[in-house]
Amino acid sequence: MICVCIGRGRHKHVIAEHQYLAEQGVKLVELRVDYIRSRVNIKRLLSDRPCPCIVTCRREADGGQWMGREEERRLLLRTAIAEGVDYVDLEDDIAGEIPRYGKTKRIVSHHNFRETPDDLEKIHERLSGLDPDIVKIATMAHRPIDNLRMLQLVQNAKRPTIGICMGEIGTPTRILGGRYDAPLTYATFQHELKLAPGQLSYKAMRELYRYEQINAETDIYGVIADPVAQNLGPVVHNTAFRELGLNKVFIPFRVPQDDLISFMEMVQDLDIKGLSVTIPHKEEILRYLVQADGAVRGIGGANTILMDQRSIVGFNTDYRAFNDVLNQVFSHHDEGQSLWGKTALVLGGGGVSKAILYALRRREADVLIAARTFDRAVELAERFKCRPIQWYDRLKYDPDIVVNATPIGMHPNVDETPFDRAHLRRGSIVIDSVYNPEQTLLVKHAREQNCRVVTGVDMFVRQAALQFEHFTGQAAPEDAMRTELKRVIGAAKY
Ligand SMILES: NC(=O)c1ccc[n+]([C@@H]2O[C@H](COP(=O)([O-])OP(=O)(O)OC[C@H]3O[C@@H](n4cnc5c(N)ncnc54)[C@H](OP(=O)(O)O)[C@@H]3O)[C@@H](O)[C@H]2O)c1
Numbered sequence: 349m350i351c352v353c354i355g356r357g358r359h360k361h362v363i364a365e366h367q368y369l370a371e372q373g374v375k376l377v378e379l380r381v382d383y384i385r386s387r388v389n390i391k392r393l394l395s396d397r398p399c400p401c402i403v404t405c406r407r408e409a410d411g412g413q414w415m416g417r418e419e420e421r422r423l424l425l426r427t428a429i430a431e432g433v434d435y436v437d438l439e440d441d442i443a444g445e446i447p448r449y450g451k452t453k454r455i456v457s458h459h460n461f462r463e464t465p466d467d468l469e470k471i472h473e474r475l476s477g478l479d480p481d482i483v484k485i486a487t488m489a490h491r492p493i494d495n496l497r498m499l500q501l502v503q504n505a506k507r508p509t510i511g512i513c514m515g516e517i518g519t520p521t522r523i524l525g526g527r528y529d530a531p532l533t534y535a536t537f538q539h540e541l542k543l544a545p546g547q548l549s550y551k552a553m554r555e556l557y558r559y560e561q562i563n564a565e566t567d568i569y570g571v572i573a574d575p576v577a578q579n580l581g582p583v584v585h586n587t588a589f590r591e592l593g594l595n596k597v598f599i600p601f602r603v604p605q606d607d608l609i610s611f612m613e614m615v616q617d618l619d620i621k622g623l624s625v626t627i628p629h630k631e632e633i634l635r636y637l638v639q640a641d642g643a644v645r646g647i648g649g650a651n652t653i654l655m656d657q658r659s660i661v662g663f664n665t666d667y668r669a670f671n672d673v674l675n676q677v678f679s680h681h682d683e684g685q686s687l688w689g690k691t692a693l694v695l696g697g698g699g700v701s702k703a704i705l706y707a708l709r710r711r712e713a714d715v716l717i718a719a720r721t722f723d724r725a726v727e728l729a730e731r732f733k734c735r736p737i738q739w740y741d742r743l744k745y746d747p748d749i750v751v752n753a754t755p756i757g758m759h760p761n762v763d764e765t766p767f768d769r770a771h772l773r774r775g776s777i778v779i780d781s782v783y784n785p786e787q788t789l790l791v792k793h794a795r796e797q798n799c800r801v802v803t804g805v806d807m808f809v810r811q812a813a814l815q816f817e818h819f820t821g822q823a824a825p826e827d828a829m830r831t832e833l834k835r836v837i838g839a840a841k842y
């Protein structure tokens with residue numbers, strides 16, 4: 349069950365939001381009465397409640413807003429129990445002093461905003477001795493491995509347990525709790541009103557991650573990246589899983605560079621089936637591969653891995669997606685059809701450029717690489733047998749194909765372009781890897797010059813569709829993925 353938290357300063361706003369949420373189909377809300385700025389009237393909040401609720405009153409030390417006297421806080425909680433509230437949240441230091449009464453269920457909770465301590469089991473044991481119906485432990489995650497420890501705690505617990513790691517690194521515990529029988533997870537209704545670090549919105553929990561459908565049989569996939577917050581992998585993959593009715597979920601795993609080792613150790617324990625791999629792990633991931641396709645070795649990076657009990661296999665779908673878009677613009681049917689005699693200019697010397705350079709060189713195009721850091725251009729040119737040029741010389745050439753593999757033009761710098769309109773030749777091919785927005789200034793200029801254009805959305809959807817095919821063995825619902833991606837990009841507020 350998804351419990352939506354309400355933190356409002358005035359009674360009438362709490363009551364109105366409770367009503368609204370119940371009308372939206374929410375089954376359980378948490379009334380954070382510590383947010384109420386006047387004297388709290390529990391009776392008023394509970395008398396005509398439109399759906400079940402938890403009453404919680406957090407002190408500042410536990411991440412709440414309560415600044416009144418402690419006796420007063422305890423009286424509020426006792427009053428909520430006397431009024432027959434469905435659930436009451438009692439912190440571990442007071443749970444022993446507030447006895448069970450009536451039908452009210454007791455959530456005995458423990459919070460640690462500093463870390464996820466080593467002795468989670470001990471804490472759980474202590475909480476279990478305080479007459480709980482539900483044990484709740486919320487700790488701050490600093491490393492991906494904290495998620496595994498928390499989820500294992502939930503899975504092995506003898507009584508219903510909510511185990512949440514807070515912070516962005518802890519997001520997987522919020523989504524995956526249900527797979528290990530956690531009785532509920534918490535969400536916020538409005539994205540901007542998060543009452544705990546790392547909390548997701550009800551809409552994202554329900555529609556994007558389909559929390560209510562997650563069960564012990566749900567296969568786990570995800571993306572490893574740092575940062576991961578703006579990654580659109582969850583949008584396209586969860587849309588595709590939903591579209592085909594697959595019991596699979598795609599999770600954002602924030603994995604800092606130094607934590608890849610410990611993350612890969614937990615991959616089997618969490619039974620993760622496949623991952624999309626992006627900055628900063630595309631190269632380092634190669635250490636863990638038992639098998640890799642030719643492109644992974646040629647590029648020196650993988651963006652997709654598949655796991656089973658015995659091995660980890662790597663793929664590079666950026667490369668295959670780029671090849672597919674080349675086929676599309678050249679109307680080539682044969683995947684390896686030569687581009688002999690064509691000149692391509694690749695702008696940027698980062699991760700995605702490598703896949704692009706590899707694809708262009710395999711098809712025998714004459715490739716110029718311009719990177720802001722010239723040494724980088726030289727290094728890539730040596731590796732992929734192409735010509736390095738200075739960044740400021742990029743307009744001096746007259747290429748048949750221009751590829752932007754820099755973030756220039758990306759939101760919010762939408763008025764920037766890496767290649768001036770006047771230098772775009774009519775009929776040439778322009779491929780922009782930036783997908784947010786889709787209609788970059790480069791794309792607009794290229795269309796005005798009657799160039800053949802491939803957008804970053806075209807490339808992104810294609811590489812994700814190829815990943816999806818590796819993950820599931822089924823054809824990807826590309827149209828649905830594209831539509832949802834465009835909707836999310838169009839609606840995104842940064
Ligand atoms: N459509 C898709 O499927 C897809 C897939 C992957 C990536 N992308 C997009 O492709 C772009 C590059 O991604 P990436 O993974 O290759 O990133 P990356 O590894 O960070 O590389 C970015 C490259 O762009 C250069 N650069 C950055 N800002 C620049 C500027 N203002 N002027 C000139 N050069 C600049 C960087 O130069 P320095 O080395 O000098 O910093 C670096 O060479 C991003 O916009 C990303 O969102 C799209």
